[in-house]
Amino acid sequence: MSLFDPQQRKENPRLRSAMALFRLAQAIKKMSQMESDPVGLSPVQVQTLLFVYHTRRDVASVGNLAKSIGTTHATAVGIVNGLLAKGLVQKQAKQEDRRITLLQLTESGRDVVAKIEDWGKTLQSAMDHLPDEVLDSFEIGLGAIVSSLQKAGHLVVAEPCHGCVHFRPNVAGSDQPHYCQAIKRYLSFAESQKECPEHAPSCDLGQEKRGGSVER
Ligand code: SF4
Known part of the structure; x- marks a missing residue:
């Protein structure tokens, strides 16, 4: 069975959905590039700045960045080095374990983050005309796919504390x-x-309702 075979797709809704996701991934790649160009950064550099900004400070490490963007540790180090050279991030060893490198935004990095606050808006606006009832089913379906990919180790889903089994509020x-x-x-x-x-x-x-996000 191949999702690239149009005749097989005709007979199989799973293949059609897989192909739709594949096409979406291609469109997202293009849109990410388009939205990153104005600030002179690559999409993965933008993602790194957003990771540092949105992740709790004591876990905003190079290792977690690598998991978040789905790359190797060596590649993540290369991306961070590019941002260090631009003066957008700084790094320091974690006090409790000096083998771990934590990342922080510099003032210039925070300025860039303010400019890319709406990064992803093209994708977001594609959802604008979906009726609520369609959106509900869509979110549950997508969440199930994210959850399945997460269990298979293909992505990391980072979220705030609310809804976490380890969280004891107030x-x-x-x-x-x-x-x-x-x-x-x-x-x-x-x-x-x-x-x-x-x-x-x-x-x-x-987890399924949230649909997940990247470690981010
Ligand atoms: S409660 Fe969960 S989400 Fe919050 S810090 Fe602990 S493990 Fe992380």
């Missing part, structure tokens, strides 16, 4: 009111709102 009265049982530490509200690559959805349906 257990302390301080400026760090939440607790994570996985990393065994208290979290501020702001930290709990950032993406975490260790997020473990409290139920598969929740």
